[in-house]
Amino acid sequence: MKVACLLLVMLLSGCASQAVEPSYYLLRSNQDLPSSKLSPSVDFALGTIEIAPYLNQLGLVIDIADSQIRPAVNHLWAEPIYDGVRTLLTADIAKANGQELMPAKLSKDATVVNIRIDKLDGTLDGRAQIVAYWWLVRNDEVIDLNRFSKSRALSADGYSAMVDAETALLEELAKKIAASLVPPPHK
């Protein structure tokens, strides 16, 4: 009887410990996106966006050493990172070019833009970094291939500043992609 009482006390004391509330972050463009009528691009369409598998998790990723990462437990993405990246890039490319990139299956004659994000994380010394590739495919032939690799210092300590820095890096990537979309001379 004494042992049972002791276990109950210990269990109750364990439950009494205070849990840490997780923080959720969203990847969205920081630019102003005013209401306007959008027109779909006839020359270009969005193909695949590939995200490195290590990024495909809820926790934000910290690069703590060479080839060593740590996903945060209490700082989480509010949605799958794939959706966040796709939403941000399409919005910023559309803003830069004035035309919305439609899915490739809806624009069969268009040049297809394919994107791959190899790296998108923060470091303990206060930087965010990105490594990405994009390539244009026309008539089953790769006509352009580019790489974007950059890091950016955080404006403040903490994960919120890291998400802001990653957002800025993705916006910069969107501008580079938009600049590479030069329409072919029409027949």
Added chain:
Amino acid sequence: MPTEHAQVSKSRKISGIWFIPLLALVLGAYMVLHNWMTQGPDIEIAFKTADGLEEGKTKIKYRNVDMGVVNEVRLNEHLDGVIAKVKMNRQAVPLLIKDTGFWVVTARVGLGNITGLNTLLSGAYIELAPGSSKTEERKFVGLDQPPLTPADAPGLRLKLTSNHASSVTAGDTVLYKGYKVGRVETMTFNPDDKLVHYQIFIDAPYHELVNSSVRFWDVSGISMSTGATGFKVQTGSIDTILFGGLTFGVPTGIKDGGKVTKNSTFELYKSYKDILENPFRYGAYYVVSFNHSVKGLSPGAPVEYRGIRVGNVVRVLFKEGQSEQIEAGQEGEGAPIPVLVYVEPGRMELSDTEASLVVVEETIRLGVGNGLRGSMERGNLLTGAQYINLDYYPAAEKATLGTFMQYTTIPTIETGLAQMEEKVTSILNTIDALPLADTVASLNQNLESLESILDNQSTQQLPTHLDQTIQELRDAISSLAPNSDASQTLNSSLLSLNRTLANLESLTGTLSRQPSAVIFPSSPEVDPIPEVSEQ
């Protein structure tokens, strides 16, 4: 009285009368010496008869100069001829060599001329024709007839063969473009090869006209032919019309050949038309065998290589094929029918020589290894005339040259109409063998059953039900579209599930590191915070 003295004079010691016998002695010695100095050797000449020969009278002449005289005529030891012993002059010694000829010159009346009329008064004599040998000889065999050409005459001696005895005989003229350039010396029939053999001589300088490409043909008599353009009459010279003769030349379209050596053999063709039909000297016989009808394939039919005529069909060896089959113990099994063909290199733009023939034979041998096959093709759809075609079929089964009798065989392949006919026949046979009546009866039963099923009310309602099912399926699929409520709900549920799984993963991580964390509170895990470095 005066005394008269007798005068004593010396008498002559030798009487003058002795001059006469002395003179006779000197003359005799001279004659003996002259005779000894001019006398040549004794020779023997064998003749069939002693016709015209007289001992001590018949002379030996060369260019009408006496060279000796017949001393003795006697029968030979077999009693089937005579031997004339002749005393020759010393001047004739260089002429007594191995191939020197002797014959009796008498008056002769031939078809073309009359010779030896002078012997009617002077008597027969033996003519000598010197040879060109270096070997001395004292025993000779006399000729029955005077040689038509002297042994040392400049020119070219050739041999001709023919498979039929034409009107050409010894002594006939050899013409070149109608001009007499030689003569036929001998004509014999050889029972071994069943050919008539001629020896002809072409006088110099006309022998230069003979090369390996020339053909000889008979121009005896008058050749007549009829055609669409009327009658054609061809003749040689008047000599050849009356007495026969032959001519030679290079057929149109054939290049001049190389020089020929003496005693080379040529074929004597019946006519120039015969040459035009068979203008080439060199060729090779091959046998191609077919397992189907050879109707329409007649002797003389073309043998072609990809449309170019390279020879002709000689004949169908049906009898020989049957014999071979019987010898092989395969009678009654439907043996292939062998066809003898003749392939000529001259038809392939090659020179008409033995070397070209060797090239063609080697090409065919190598070609068969690479798929060269013979096939029978229809040359004329109206007449049904067929010909042999040679071509490469790389996909054909491997084969090599074979033998049939003394001939080389080329493997064959069935192509074109023959193959099509066989396939159509095979298909028709297959259709014929089908149980069509039973099948149609069974099909009718099945159609009746199908009709009753289709007439069934439930079957007729089936399309309506099917339409409904498809519409429901479309509705179900559209409810799962990316912008549908179900899709949104599903995405939301998956996100919640992901978070739950992440929490569960965190919990299992904590429990694996600190199993007592269920009872004893553990310090909450703290994420590393990125900090702006001070630079």
